[in-house]
Amino acid sequence: MTDAVDPPRSRRPNARLEEVARAAGVSKSTVSRVVNGEPYVSSKARAAVHQAIARLGYSPNQAARTLAGSRANCIALVVSEPGSRVLADPFFAGVLRGVHAELAGKRVQLVLMMSKDGDEQDLVNYLCGGHVDGVLVISLHGQDPLPRTLADAGLPTVVGGRPLGAGGVPYVDSDNFDGAMEAARYLVSRGRKRIATIAGPRDMAVGMDRLSGWKRVLSQARMDMDLVAYGDFTPESGAVAMEELLTRDPSLDAVFVGADIMAMGALQTLHARGKRVPEDVAVVGFDDLVIASTAVPPLTTVRQDVEQLGRTMTWRLMAELAGEEDLPPFLLLPTAMVTRASA
Amino acid sequence: MTDAVDPPRSRRPNARLEEVARAAGVSKSTVSRVVNGEPYVSSKARAAVHQAIARLGYSPNQAARTLAGSRANCIALVVSEPGSRVLADPFFAGVLRGVHAELAGKRVQLVLMMSKDGDEQDLVNYLCGGHVDGVLVISLHGQDPLPRTLADAGLPTVVGGRPLGAGGVPYVDSDNFDGAMEAARYLVSRGRKRIATIAGPRDMAVGMDRLSGWKRVLSQARMDMDLVAYGDFTPESGAVAMEELLTRDPSLDAVFVGADIMAMGALQTLHARGKRVPEDVAVVGFDDLVIASTAVPPLTTVRQDVEQLGRTMTWRLMAELAGEEDLPPFLLLPTAMVTRASA
DNA sequence: CTGAAAGCGCTTACAG
DNA sequence: CTGAAAGCGCTTACAG
Structure with a gap:
């Protein structure tokens, strides 16, 4: 039994869209349009909104956007657990840097997931549950059905490294x-x-x-x-x-x-x-x-340029999410011989 | 101008809480209670709900939970960009594995963020905007004010590696x-x-x-x-x-x-x-x-056990989020000499 | 132990 | 180009 008072966490609640609207003298709809970069907004309204956003330090609530809109503004990077051990860390870290670099400025978050043995079904449920817009999968082993399953569920998926058991799922690999x-x-x-x-x-x-x-x-x-x-x-x-x-x-x-x-x-x-x-x-x-x-x-x-691999996977996924058509089913990245003393 | 029909993505929409409630013959409130493991639910109702969940493959919508509840069910791992280069990849990958291991089964997601030079303010806005419940920061350089800023904003923060310029912010480090x-x-x-x-x-x-x-x-x-x-x-x-x-x-x-x-x-x-x-x-x-x-x-x-470092940071953060008190201000992990041929 | 209802902060047709 | 209103799927007091 503890009598300690738990002081309510005093995190200054962020400004809401509504307050921005009031400050800018426009409707919530208009603020939403400006925030999302939609075209039909008068430059006057746009300017007022931008100013109000800056002044209030407004940052949109992602959860609300996701819930109201159709997009999660989020992609997942899935790593198979044994793979993260075996493929050695530099590969993973390099891909990650590439993914991040490509995502920079895109208002899309990256969620990391590792597929452990028992929870494959959980993982699939989660991913297909609308929590993410697309999936990047790396370090697959054997005939892992994961990418096929995700793609069949209609979830845009890109694999890093040619998958052995997932014919038809787009992938990017070094040559x-x-x-x-x-x-x-x-x-x-x-x-x-x-x-x-x-x-x-x-x-x-x-x-x-x-x-x-x-x-x-x-x-x-x-x-x-x-x-x-x-x-x-x-x-x-x-x-x-x-x-x-x-x-x-x-x-x-x-x-x-x-x-x-x-x-x-x-x-x-x-x-x-x-x-x-x-x-x-x-x-x-x-x-x-x-x-x-x-x-x-x-x-x-x-x-092999692992960071480029990460960038290219992300580019391919984002292009698909953007509705681009006739995207290549796979991409092979060039490698380069580096001559040193051992041969 | 493309006439191509954009076929609506046929991803089977996941079951909703409401459908689970109907299937189980209870109210939404009760389903919510079961899902969140709250105590006062009759075992009969609990069993019915579990069964319905399993049958419908229900997976709660995180965005809605976040929006409705007070928690984001999400923590961020922030890596300073130059750090991710300099500290070499194995460190980063090791920490990441530790964080993930500790988070396993906890229904808390990990969002990865890299602090680039220009966007420090964006990052702070985002993190303090209620999108995450807490933050893990690694590979800090010099007197980086980031952890201090986050902690001052009331956001639970744990630093990996003793921070030079953030007195008072909890940290975990190898000894x-x-x-x-x-x-x-x-x-x-x-x-x-x-x-x-x-x-x-x-x-x-x-x-x-x-x-x-x-x-x-x-x-x-x-x-x-x-x-x-x-x-x-x-x-x-x-x-x-x-x-x-x-x-x-x-x-x-x-x-x-x-x-x-x-x-x-x-x-x-x-x-x-x-x-x-x-x-x-x-x-x-x-x-x-x-x-x-x-x-x-x-x-x-x-x-030094880098994976353990990641685990410990995560444990410390989760403990704080759970409201535990009298947590240690810092934790030092033991190192061990490994004797090989070079000395 | 349980349910009806309000509300979280956005986006999106719809009507102008 | 703009605004009022409905609705996304949950959680949370509140009343029983």
């Missing part, structure tokens, strides 16, 4: 296939004869697409494509995969690692085995994380 | 001072005689607190504390600072780097200068990023 081809071609052009690869997990398109690019080039060059090992986007898995490859063929002289984070582990193994990089084994990574440039030796890699 | 002391003590105990440090920027408490810990230990050990260089939480700045220290005293035999990300640069410089780690120079970092374990050599460092 992983092309980037991997460039990496493999580079190794071939440097005279490497026995080129291995460490690929990402088989249930993610990003892993498979980079593997496919490597395969394509080796097959065109009529080189053996047997040296493939798999990791899971952790340094440890990269180290183990490198061990395996070295055991299978101690004479390999190059390795394309489908993620910088795994390349860090591969570098450790190579170092421990007394292999010089790049003299004995050339190493090329993928992603161009900040750690690539500080690796010993600095890592040659394929850069 | 950087203590962690740095432990690192310095470790170096002293290993017989190092000439211990340098690379500190973070002077305008961030995290940089200063770690520097202070190092100073305290060296002063207690009656060792010289002149070898201090500053970086800005980038690998490049760590490399430059290491150069400087080596120039000032080529005989230094240890360095405590106030962030793993800078330690990566320091390691590169040491390597380039032919210094063996740890034989010639012992290196201890701070943070225990994933790259610490994959560095060559693997980095001895001080671990």
